[in-house]
C-alpha cells in the first residue's frame with residue numbers, strides 16, 4: 310500500500326487530516342479546535358509522505374517527527390500519525406488498539422474538562438454552583454477538573470490577586486507571586502468545590518502556568534486534607550515551550566497532593582526529566598500534541614516504570630481525537646487514570662460521523678469499540694456541507 314495524498318481541511322475549528330492510499334483506504338486524524346491555522350503546516354509534510362507505505366507507521370514517522378515541536382507545532386505531526394494508524398487498522402481489519410498491543414481494559418474512564426457553564430463570578434459560591442451543574446451532567450463523570458489561579462478568571466476578577474501586572478493577549482499569560490488574600494481566595498474556592506463533590510467524585514484542578522514555587526507548595530500543602538486528584542500545570546504548561554522539571558520536583562517533593570503536567574510537551578525525549586527525576590506524580594500528554602498515539606503509549610509505559618500516573622489531556626481534540634484517545638487509552642498500563650473528554654463543536658460534528666456510541670459516556674466510562682481503525686468514519690454526504698469554499702474536494 311502507498312500513500313497517494315495528504316489533505317487537510319478545517320471543520321468547525323478543528324484541523325482534520327486525511328491520508329489517502331492507492332488501495333482506496335483513507336485515514337483521518339484531528340488537531341485541537343484551538344488551532345484552525347494549521348492547514349499549511351500539515352501540508353508541509355506531504356512531500357515526505359507520498360509513496361510511503363502507511364501501514365509501517367513508525368517508519369513513516371521517522372521521516373517527519375524531527376520537524377515538529379512543543380504545542381502548537383507538534384499537532385500536525387500528531388494528527389498525521391493518528392491518520393496513519395487509522396489506515397493501518399482499516400487495512401488490517403482491526404481496531405487500532407490491537408495494533409498498539411491489545412486492550413488492557415474494556416472501558417476507559419474519562420474526566421470532565423469540557424462540559425462547562427458560564428460562571429457568574431469567581432467566588433466560592435460561584436465555584437460550588439458550577440460543580441453542582443457538572444455533577445448533574447448526564448455523562449456521570451467520576452472525576453471533574455476545575456480551574457483556579459492563573460488558569461482562571463480569578464486573576465482578573467479578584468482584586469489584588471497577585472503582585473504582578475495583569476496581562477492580556479495570549480491565554481494564561483500571567484505569572485507572579487500571590488498576595489496572601491489571593492492564595493486564601495483560591496483555597497476557599499477549592500474547599501467550596503470539594504464540599505459539593507464529596508468523596509465519590511474526584512476533583513482535579515488546572516492551576517496555571519504561572520505559580521512561583523513557594524506559592525505552589527503553600528497551595529498544595531493547604532489542600533492536602535481534600536485528597537485532590539491532582540494540581541495541573543502550576544509551574545509550566547499550556548503553550549510554554551519548556552518543562553522546568555527541577556522546579557516541579559521541588560514542589561512535588563514538598564507535598565502529598567499529586568502534581569501534574571505535560572499537555573504541551575512534544576515527544577518522549579522531553580518527558581525524560583519529568584519521569585526519571587520523579588518530578589511530578591501524574592503526566593497529562595495530549596495525543597494530538599505529543600506526536601501521536603504510539604508516542605503517548607510509550608510515555609505511559611515509561612512513566613509506569615517510575616511510579617508515575619497518566620491522565621491524558623484532550624479537551625479540544627474533537628471527535629476523531631476522542632476516538633484516538635479511546636484506542637490508545639485502552640492499551641495503557643494500570644497507571645492509567647482517565648482522559649480528558651473532548652466534545653464535538655459545533656454540535657453538527659455528531660451528525661457527520663458514524664461509529665460513536667450513543668450515549669458516548671455512561672457512568673464516566675466509554676466502552677471500547679471494535680470497528681477497524683480508529684472506529685469512526687465520515688458520513689461524507691452530510692459532512693460535505695460544512696467544507697469551506699475552495700475545499701469541496703476534501704473527501705474526493
Ligand SMILES: [Mg+2]
Nearest residue numbers: 515541542572
Ligand atoms: Mg491544562
